[in-house]
Amino acid sequence: MPSDPEQPTLFDQPEETTHVSPADEETTPAVLTVEELNRRVRDLLQDGIGTVWVEGELSSGAEVGIVIWNETVASLRFDLEDGMKVLVQAEVTLYPLKGKYQLVIRQLKPAGVGELDLAFQQLKEKLEKEGLFDPDRKQPIPEFPFRVGVVTSRQAAALQDFLDITGR
Numbered sequence: 001m002p003s004d005p006e007q008p009t010l011f012d013q014p015e016e017t018t019h020v021s022p023a024d025e026e027t028t029p030a031v032l033t034v035e036e037l038n039r040r041v042r043d044l045l046q047d048g049i050g051t052v053w054v055e056g057e058l059s060s061g062a063e064v065g066i067v068i069w070n071e072t073v074a075s076l077r078f079d080l081e082d083g084m085k086v087l088v089q090a091e092v093t094l095y096p097l098k099g100k101y102q103l104v105i106r107q108l109k110p111a112g113v114g115e116l117d118l119a120f121q122q123l124k125e126k127l128e129k130e131g132l133f134d135p136d137r138k139q140p141i142p143e144f145p146f147r148v149g150v151v152t153s154r155q156a157a158a159l160q161d162f163l164d165i166t167g168r
Helices: 034-048 070-074 115-129 157-166
Strands: 051-057 065-067 085-095 100-110
Touching: 034 085, 065 085, 070 100, 100 115
Parallel strands: 065 100
Antiparallel strands: 051 085, 085 100
């Protein structure tokens, strides 16, 4: 892949980051601080790789560090669990102070299972643990109910069908 002559690379030496005395200019290469090097690597990662989709597993022994902001977590319809396989859209970046690259997560989806199905399964498990599906709690459906509720819009065909059937 040919490089763009206008695009800086890791080995370009901008004047403001060199620490060379004028007497040593011809013999000594420019010296970067660790933070300057890390910022250059971060810029290369962000510009060269940018935002990507990555599939992986959530675990405490993850190989890639992640950053996920509270608003991203709050927008999820399911709970994150250790060992869960996920598909993430993330920006590849580097934390300059530590020199470690990481993924800043923008979107997160369960891999292999639909988001709504996962949320439903997690809710079902929670309610089962609370005993809400216990057969002892169930009440028989009356043969002739006194009230029936229909939740729909006034224009829905379902409401008209219900009214037609109950009017017979």
